[in-house]
Amino acid sequence: xxxxxxxxxxxxxxxxxxxxxxxxxxxxxxxxxxxxxxxxxxxxxxxxxxxxxxxxxxxxxxxxxxxxxxxxxxxxxxxxxxxxxxxxxxxxxxxxxxxxxxxxxxxxxxxxxxxxxxxxxxxxxxxxxxxxxxxxxxxxxxxxxxxxxxxxxxxxxxxxxxxxxxxxxxxxxxxxxxxxxxxxxxxxxxxxxxxxxxxxxxxxxxxxxxxxxxxxxxxxxxxxxxxxxxxxxxxxxxxxxxxxxxxxxxxxxxxxxxxxxxxxxxxxxxxxxxxxxxxxxxxxxxxxxxxxxxxxxxxxxxxxxxxxxxxxxxxxxxxxxxxxxxxxxxxxxxxxxxxxxxxxxxxxxxxxxxxxxxxxxxxxxxxxxxxxxxxxxxxxxxxxxxxxxxx
Numbered sequence: 001x002x003x004x005x006x007x008x009x010x011x012x013x014x015x016x017x018x019x020x021x022x023x024x025x026x027x028x029x030x031x032x033x034x035x036x037x038x039x040x041x042x043x044x045x046x047x048x049x050x051x052x053x054x055x056x057x058x059x060x061x062x063x064x065x066x067x068x069x070x071x072x073x074x075x076x077x078x079x080x081x082x083x084x085x086x087x088x089x090x091x092x093x094x095x096x097x098x099x100x101x102x103x104x105x106x107x108x109x110x111x112x113x114x115x116x117x118x119x120x121x122x123x124x125x126x127x128x129x130x131x132x133x134x135x136x137x138x139x140x141x142x143x144x145x146x147x148x149x150x151x152x153x154x155x156x157x158x159x160x161x162x163x164x165x166x167x168x169x170x171x172x173x174x175x176x177x178x179x180x181x182x183x184x185x186x187x188x189x190x191x192x193x194x195x196x197x198x199x200x201x202x203x204x205x206x207x208x209x210x211x212x213x214x215x216x217x218x219x220x221x222x223x224x225x226x227x228x229x230x231x232x233x234x235x236x237x238x239x240x241x242x243x244x245x246x247x248x249x250x251x252x253x254x255x256x257x258x259x260x261x262x263x264x265x266x267x268x269x270x271x272x273x274x275x276x277x278x279x280x281x282x283x284x285x286x287x288x289x290x291x292x293x294x295x296x297x298x299x300x301x302x303x304x305x306x307x308x309x310x311x312x313x314x315x316x317x318x319x320x321x322x323x324x325x326x327x328x329x330x331x332x333x334x335x336x337x338x339x340x341x342x343x344x345x346x347x348x349x350x351x352x353x354x355x356x357x358x359x360x361x362x363x364x365x366x367x368x369x370x371x372x373x374x375x376x377x378x379x380x381x382x383x384x385x386x387x388x389x390x391x
Contacts, residue, residue: 007053007206012066039077053206054086054167071109084133086167132166161245210235270302305337
């Protein structure tokens with residue numbers, strides 16, 4: 001039989017670091033749209049159902065608009081959707097899963113959605129699901145511990161594949177993806193080595209936001225829509241997994257891309273004023289002519305003259321307009337070229353400005369805050385000189 005493994009949708013995530021409210025809405029809507037793409041993949045693959053390994057919502061108290069949007073998209077999937085609560089949308093007291101509004105929207109908009117809020121066996125026509133939901137954000141006991149009891153498997157179908165559905169960090173692989181700038185932690189530990197391997201055919205994991213295989217039968221699907229900047233090699237978000245499983249056989253797993261938005265990381269060192277054109281070329285190669293579809297973390301280092309720095313500022317202005325978010329780390333040092341220094345310190349109609357410029361040039365050669373301020377002042381003086389010459 002075949003099914004789709006996905007997780008960490010985190011519908012309703014605020015994306016508070018995106019300042020522009022319209023752009024923030026685009027990124028939030030992309031997570032709803034990803035559900036519709038997952039449904040299309042499931043139908044194309046002939047999947048019997050979709051498994052969501054936790055964190056369908058970003059919060060256990062998701063607001064009503066978020067609940068309605070998610071249920072509407074899930075209802076359009078065209079196949080059953082089976083989910084467990086994760087750490088973000090855990091099944092603790094007062095959770096979204098207990099709220100009357102969610103239950104009404106589920107019944108009306110997503111009758112194909114089943115939420116497994118308690119550990120136990122859930123059997124479908126084609127598979128046995130061994131559900132390991134989280135009832136709190138952080139739990140001390142391994143959520144799969146109940147599966148170590150041999151009595152669990154007594155009486156289970158000998159023909160249907162058995163699928164563990166769990167959310168947490170395996171001991172050999174900790175999910176440190178709490179935030180783009182934070183180291184994170186490894187709660188809700190899952191010890192795969194203590195699962196009776198002969199009794200289980202596939203382990204569908206959630207929590208880590210990148211697609212990753214952690215054993216012959218265990219995978220993290222990762223989030224289907226990328227939601228933060230890359231964190232080193234081996235992190236591959238933006239997929240779902242199409243899984244072919246059979247009782248007593250090693251599953252066949254295929255990655256299927258589902259992401260729409262691009263999250264990129266670019267570091268560039270400027271070695272001269274002519275480098276701005278090359279930087280622009282790299283950005284075109286990365287982003288093309290797109291607008292409103294990408295987010296970029298851009299790190300810049302090096303030295304530029306005043307005119308080249310102005311060109312860089314215009315390039316950054318365009319990026320800020322076109323991108324959904326530009327996270328800029330600009331360590332470019334402004335250093336006037338010989339020609340620019342000459343234009344500032346020689347000639348001109350105001351000898352006082354010339355004298356001030358000469359002093360600023362000397363101060364600007366340091367590496368302290370005073371020198372940085374002097375470089376900014378030189379840039380403004382240079383622009384004033386250009387305006388004066390144009391009149």
